[in-house]
Amino acid sequence: ADATIGISIPAADHGWTGGLVYHTKRTVEAMKKAFPNIDFVVVTSSSATQQVNDIEDLMSRKINALVVLPQESDPLTEPVKAAKAKGVFVTVVDRGLAEKNIEDLYVGGDNPQYGVAAAEYFKKKFPDGGKIVVMRGIPTAIDNIRIEAFQNALKDSKIEILDMQYANWNPDKGFEVMQDYLQRFPKIDGVWAGDDDAALGAMEAIKQTDRKGVKVLGGSGMNKVIKLVQDGNDMVDADIFYPPTLIIPAIELTTMKFATQAPINGRYVLGSPLITKDNAAQYYFPDAPY
Amino acid sequence: MALLSLKEVTKSYGQVAVLKGIDLDVEPGEVLALVGENGAGKSTLMRIIAGLAQQTAGTASFDDVSAPTSLVGAEAAGIIMVHQEFCLAPHLTVAENVFLGREVRKGPFTDTKIMQRLAKESLARLGSSANPRAKLKDLPVSDWQLIELAKAFARNPRLVLMDEPTAVLSGTEAERLFERVREFRAAGGSVIFTSHRLDEVKEIADRVAVLRDGQIVRLERASQLSESQMAEAMVGRPLAEIFPAKCPPVNPVEVLGINNLASRGFVSEATLSVGQGEILGVAGLVGSGRTELFEAICGLRSATCVEFRLNGTVRKLPAAREAWQLGIAYLTEDRKAKGLLLGKPLAVNLALTSGALSGRTWIDKKAERAKLLDAVSAYDIRTGDIDTTAGSLSGGNQQKVLIAKTLASDPNVVIFDEPTRGVDIGAKQQIYKIIADLASRGKAIVVVSSEMQEVVGLAHRVVVMRKGKAVGELSGDGINEGEIIRLAMGVQEELDNVRYIGNARR
Amino acid sequence: MSDISATHVGSAGGSGRQKALKAFEAAGPLLALIFLMIIGSLMSSSFLGAENLSNVFTRSAIIGIIAIGATFVITAGGLDLSVGSLSALVAGVAIMVMNQATGSFGTGWLLVAAGIVFSLLLGAAAGFFNGAMIVKGRVEAFIVTLGTMGVFRSILTWLSDGGSISLDFALRDAARPIYYGTIGGIAVPIFVFIAIAVIAEVVLRRTRFGRHVAAIGSNRYVALYSAIPVDRVRILTYVIQGLCVGIATVIYVPRLGAATPSTGMMWELEAIASVIIGGTALGGGFGRVWGTVVGVLILGFISNILNLTGFISPYLNGAVQGAIIVIAVLLQRDRSQG
Amino acid sequence: MSDISATHVGSAGGSGRQKALKAFEAAGPLLALIFLMIIGSLMSSSFLGAENLSNVFTRSAIIGIIAIGATFVITAGGLDLSVGSLSALVAGVAIMVMNQATGSFGTGWLLVAAGIVFSLLLGAAAGFFNGAMIVKGRVEAFIVTLGTMGVFRSILTWLSDGGSISLDFALRDAARPIYYGTIGGIAVPIFVFIAIAVIAEVVLRRTRFGRHVAAIGSNRYVALYSAIPVDRVRILTYVIQGLCVGIATVIYVPRLGAATPSTGMMWELEAIASVIIGGTALGGGFGRVWGTVVGVLILGFISNILNLTGFISPYLNGAVQGAIIVIAVLLQRDRSQG
Numbered sequence A: 001a002d003a004t005i006g007i008s009i010p011a012a013d014h015g016w017t018g019g020l021v022y023h024t025k026r027t028v029e030a031m032k033k034a035f036p037n038i039d040f041v042v043v044t045s046s047s048a049t050q051q052v053n054d055i056e057d058l059m060s061r062k063i064n065a066l067v068v069l070p071q072e073s074d075p076l077t078e079p080v081k082a083a084k085a086k087g088v089f090v091t092v093v094d095r096g097l098a099e100k101n102i103e104d105l106y107v108g109g110d111n112p113q114y115g116v117a118a119a120e121y122f123k124k125k126f127p128d129g130g131k132i133v134v135m136r137g138i139p140t141a142i143d144n145i146r147i148e149a150f151q152n153a154l155k156d157s158k159i160e161i162l163d164m165q166y167a168n169w170n171p172d173k174g175f176e177v178m179q180d181y182l183q184r185f186p187k188i189d190g191v192w193a194g195d196d197d198a199a200l201g202a203m204e205a206i207k208q209t210d211r212k213g214v215k216v217l218g219g220s221g222m223n224k225v226i227k228l229v230q231d232g233n234d235m236v237d238a239d240i241f242y243p244p245t246l247i248i249p250a251i252e253l254t255t256m257k258f259a260t261q262a263p264i265n266g267r268y269v270l271g272s273p274l275i276t277k278d279n280a281a282q283y284y285f286p287d288a289p290y
Numbered sequence B: 001m002a003l004l005s006l007k008e009v010t011k012s013y014g015q016v017a018v019l020k021g022i023d024l025d026v027e028p029g030e031v032l033a034l035v036g037e038n039g040a041g042k043s044t045l046m047r048i049i050a051g052l053a054q055q056t057a058g059t060a061s062f063d064d065v066s067a068p069t070s071l072v073g074a075e076a077a078g079i080i081m082v083h084q085e086f087c088l089a090p091h092l093t094v095a096e097n098v099f100l101g102r103e104v105r106k107g108p109f110t111d112t113k114i115m116q117r118l119a120k121e122s123l124a125r126l127g128s129s130a131n132p133r134a135k136l137k138d139l140p141v142s143d144w145q146l147i148e149l150a151k152a153f154a155r156n157p158r159l160v161l162m163d164e165p166t167a168v169l170s171g172t173e174a175e176r177l178f179e180r181v182r183e184f185r186a187a188g189g190s191v192i193f194t195s196h197r198l199d200e201v202k203e204i205a206d207r208v209a210v211l212r213d214g215q216i217v218r219l220e221r222a223s224q225l226s227e228s229q230m231a232e233a234m235v236g237r238p239l240a241e242i243f244p245a246k247c248p249p250v251n252p253v254e255v256l257g258i259n260n261l262a263s264r265g266f267v268s269e270a271t272l273s274v275g276q277g278e279i280l281g282v283a284g285l286v287g288s289g290r291t292e293l294f295e296a297i298c299g300l301r302s303a304t305c306v307e308f309r310l311n312g313t314v315r316k317l318p319a320a321r322e323a324w325q326l327g328i329a330y331l332t333e334d335r336k337a338k339g340l341l342l343g344k345p346l347a348v349n350l351a352l353t354s355g356a357l358s359g360r361t362w363i364d365k366k367a368e369r370a371k372l373l374d375a376v377s378a379y380d381i382r383t384g385d386i387d388t389t390a391g392s393l394s395g396g397n398q399q400k401v402l403i404a405k406t407l408a409s410d411p412n413v414v415i416f417d418e419p420t421r422g423v424d425i426g427a428k429q430q431i432y433k434i435i436a437d438l439a440s441r442g443k444a445i446v447v448v449s450s451e452m453q454e455v456v457g458l459a460h461r462v463v464v465m466r467k468g469k470a471v472g473e474l475s476g477d478g479i480n481e482g483e484i485i486r487l488a489m490g491v492q493e494e495l496d497n498v499r500y501i502g503n504a505r506r
Numbered sequence C, D: 001m002s003d004i005s006a007t008h009v010g011s012a013g014g015s016g017r018q019k020a021l022k023a024f025e026a027a028g029p030l031l032a033l034i035f036l037m038i039i040g041s042l043m044s045s046s047f048l049g050a051e052n053l054s055n056v057f058t059r060s061a062i063i064g065i066i067a068i069g070a071t072f073v074i075t076a077g078g079l080d081l082s083v084g085s086l087s088a089l090v091a092g093v094a095i096m097v098m099n100q101a102t103g104s105f106g107t108g109w110l111l112v113a114a115g116i117v118f119s120l121l122l123g124a125a126a127g128f129f130n131g132a133m134i135v136k137g138r139v140e141a142f143i144v145t146l147g148t149m150g151v152f153r154s155i156l157t158w159l160s161d162g163g164s165i166s167l168d169f170a171l172r173d174a175a176r177p178i179y180y181g182t183i184g185g186i187a188v189p190i191f192v193f194i195a196i197a198v199i200a201e202v203v204l205r206r207t208r209f210g211r212h213v214a215a216i217g218s219n220r221y222v223a224l225y226s227a228i229p230v231d232r233v234r235i236l237t238y239v240i241q242g243l244c245v246g247i248a249t250v251i252y253v254p255r256l257g258a259a260t261p262s263t264g265m266m267w268e269l270e271a272i273a274s275v276i277i278g279g280t281a282l283g284g285g286f287g288r289v290w291g292t293v294v295g296v297l298i299l300g301f302i303s304n305i306l307n308l309t310g311f312i313s314p315y316l317n318g319a320v321q322g323a324i325i326v327i328a329v330l331l332q333r334d335r336s337q338g
């Protein structure tokens, strides 16, 4: 083979990463077909530590390029830097590293924007103020960034955050936390579940009660949720785009670099726009598992 | 026609032949005693009959068909074994244990009521009044053996194998067992049992088979064999006087003394003292709290004490390790659960207590091995393979290892709790000699024993305990069985109350 | 540890005071639960509301039923780490099969019933596999079930392509009452939970099989010498565990209508913890289903109270949970084995 | 279960063929490792490269050192589920303290050394806490360490505000050689790992303390009656475990330079699995450090081979891993306890 591209991503342990692995596999298959003289190796890891191991193993396989979606920014910085030092082309996806200018190519979503988009949604929904509850994700840097941006963006509004609890981007936990929020707060106008998986859980919890008019916002663009938005569901009428598909351009661009010698580097940042009924169609991929 | 018939039964473990061509018939309605030295192969033979082990050669037939080769088969055929060690489930109740695997059912459910009633009956026929609803682990161990026996008889057996059933029974309890055995025999049942108490063999057995080194060396009617003939056949030489001569020290210096020790629920007022070169016997009925008393002295059980003296200084009761550091060694009566690591090699067991073998930090395997070889010859430990685990030794040989282990650290005060449990007559003699030697070397010795002759034959002084209290002391020529029994039972009490005492703690 | 030991340390019934102490210790988990509920009601006004209680009981049913199965396994001296993964797998496969079958079976209760039966069978079969490997293959339970924990979850992830497997929307309506329905005002899962708990308690305490389970855990050699079919009973405990996972999954699926690779994560720890908090001995020999039920409720209420009060930083929820678990067990430390 | 068993099952030495079989079983994990390495070298040309082997050994050092501590705990009949959380906590606190101290200590080796000492002390102290709760508080090890598992991780999450705690960049350079440095061409962590393994094996096999650990695991009451300081030894095993976690963390920090709320997740399972794959009995009584080392390497090589060959769907990695673990243990099933 002319070149080997190593891809290191988190294992499919919640919906979003599940979608990520799915799209990675599909993209790799497509690229293999298109460019038979380029090899791809995909490794998935369940923790930052394991991901560092995986990157070492990829280096042992003499890869020419590394596409990495870090589990955690800080812990992965050193190892990716080490790979870079050995002359590997580095593409970082989604979560930036803790040091600037290590990667050749960055493809990512805009995490602060993710929080801001959510805040804007609630501001628009409840211009006269409203009470919302928030579900955080898994305790990580990204979650912190999003939540911080969210809170900052709400500072000058009349919206009150009643409470925030971790729901681990998990539907079961989302269900449980929402049930308890509903018991605790007689009036809830909106829920930011932080993620579509958790949002689905929250929805079921709300459906179970006779509360009406509670708005649920998730995030990340799960097809099931986009479908709800498209169909005009009155509980979930919007979503924030932050799809696992951002791995696709990362792999494709990196492949191009070796297949075509095209000059490729720089930053490619997908926005995190709000998906509403009007634009839902363009974000809807019915066949994806996520 | 014989019920059980063994032909040329041979068993070896690896290279070691344990049984060498056993021919034996057992008739219906017969009680056969197996006697022999420790490690002669008695338990092994029983285990083969019970389907727990397979002979390497030879045939066994039961009821004229080839004998069952599995426990399940044996049970179905009516062969039930009572093991030398306890085989009960501590978390289950007495009734549940008695009917384990043979539960009585009413519809899909176990019929607890009936089982409790039957268990109670079965126990009562053995003279036990243990509560069938109590969990086994909440009962004193003294009750366990009778429960094992009740479990065996509750299975409608045709042949009961009992491996040293009386080793842990008191005299009265043993009597009740024999009555039960006679009843069973009258109903056509057969029994094979082993015992190291030759007097009871004589009393209960129809025939006696003497085993030596895996062979039957004598097989005769019990009435035609005297105790000393049995002993001689077992050991292969005539036995001299079993107890060594007593040589009590004159005005011994006190080494260990206690005033009014109490341990909740077991011991209330215990006062005693033992001096240099002295052997103090401690007698009492089962459950009189002797074991608990000495466990308390050794820090193995919480207790209070008005005064505790050691080598002339008054101090508080020591903790477990402290007691050992002070030179007090305790030989437990419960070798399986508290004495030996059955899964570990002999050398490891021997070295457990001894600081002398290993330095403070390092283990010296050479020294351990040397010590083991010493112990094997000093205590006549019989094993085919010196590297074997403690668990694969015969019961009596385990006891010898336990004694060796306890004495390995060269203690100054040695408390022997039932020192000869499960030990053959030759080895008993040896152990008595060891005890006497220790005393003559100036050690302070305590011998707790339920075997009256042992206390009478060994001790320079005897303390008798009853219901957790030291009720009397005998010395010199005043030591005799009658007086001990009188003190142990309390004058005013009838013989029937003995069980009451035994069960006092429930 | 040797079981015989228990005799000497534990001690003979004894005085009234001792008996009271023993009873207190036996009731330990119940006291812990009551204590927790008092705290809960003091800290949050909505805590004792019928709806909140119903919520907690209902969602506890899922782990609860699994933990009841674990009570059998642990009482017999075993361990099963694969339950969480197994329920993910059962959920995923059952949903796929049901979705496939809508064509021929329609979307009514018939298919739902078929799905239920299928889930139970699949759970039981997986349990049998675990049991057989452990008992016949003579491999430590920890290792076998650690292995199948990975295997089951992997298979689900593979089947779902890493995403979620969702129940057909039409079918959801038919299945919904299994989680959300009520009978006489009481949620269906609570009924199922209670029914299974009662059955399990009876089986463990009143049947020959239950007796044998305890005997094997108490001392396997005792059981062997009493002519109990040890292997069969041990395997059966794993089958029961699998069956319970199947039942729990049947309740789980209608709740959110989907299985994902994160379904059932850490359930094994929760289940085992509930069993032990409930007073069943980890080494085996003694088990009580009611204790397990109480244990599950304790865990359920702890997180419920934390969610309802929210006066602690959510970062510290885990610490509070951990501390309460230890304290709940401290209340009944008699049974300790270290 | 009870030692009584040994009597009936256990068995004396025996014939040559039996001995050979025994030796084969004893060497089981080693054979499994060799087998795995043969497979690895057949499937990937880079597998046997010095760099790859060095990588796997080096990173195995972290779990490996923790698992060595776990060998002591498990041999004594205990269990510690808190190791992963503890290493996250130690890493986080040590980093915070070191970052704070740069002002007064500078960023040189002195501060790094102070950080190392601090980590070891913190680890040992946490281990002591676990041990004391278990032994003196008489609460099941499973519960105590499940509790502290939650507590330790929560405290870290709280300290890090849910994010990560990063080592000062200047300090990283000073600390880097601890993971990435080599001595005579061999990576430092490998040295540390080997040194600790050798020391631990010697302690467990050749010292009185090691003997006591095994004796206690084998039968705690026999140990007590043999004047072994049972409580002290049991607590010490947890202290050793904590110390090992401290050492492992010292190696971990320079590698990733940060602690996050997910640091050390599931390490407890990996450590316990390594110990048991290595042939140590889960119930206690028998342990071997070399087996644990082999166990860790088996786990390390499994995922290395999967990464190097990558011919299986990434979804199924878990399944392959699970299956290989079970097979590795099947090779030595003599010691099984179910």
Ligand SMILES: Nc1ncnc2c1ncn2[C@@H]1O[C@H](COP(=O)(O)OP(=O)(O)OP(=O)(O)O)[C@@H](O)[C@H]1O
Pocket (backbone or CB within 6 Å): B013, B018, B036, B037, B038, B039, B040, B041, B042, B043, B044, B045, B084, B382, B383, B384, B392, B393, B394, B395, B396, B397, B422, B424, D007, D008, D009, D010, D011, D012
């Ligand atoms: N599982 C085993 N493996 C190896 N040797 C064994 C095993 N079981 C018993 N032996 C050996 O067989 C011999 C006979 O043992 P057995 O238990 O039958 O003796 P015993 O006559 O019952 O002695 P005791 O009176 O001491 O109980 C002993 O030397 C013993 O070490």
Ligand SMILES: Nc1ncnc2c1ncn2[C@@H]1O[C@H](COP(=O)(O)OP(=O)(O)OP(=O)(O)O)[C@@H](O)[C@H]1O
Pocket (backbone or CB within 6 Å): B140, B141, B142, B143, B167, B168, B169, B170, B284, B285, B286, B287, B288, B289, B290, B291, B292, B333, B334, B335, B336, B337, B450
């Ligand atoms: N492990 C054991 N195996 C067999 N028998 C035992 C065992 N432990 C105790 N016994 C028997 O039970 C009797 C009562 O023991 P226990 O310790 O309950 O009472 P005790 O107060 O020590 O009685 P004693 O005063 O006779 O020592 C002992 O004398 C002994 O015969």
Ligand SMILES: [Mg+2]
Pocket (backbone or CB within 6 Å): B042, B043, B044, B084, B163, B394, B395, B396
């Ligand atoms: Mg015997």
Ligand SMILES: [Mg+2]
Pocket (backbone or CB within 6 Å): B290, B291, B292, B333, B417
């Ligand atoms: Mg006694």
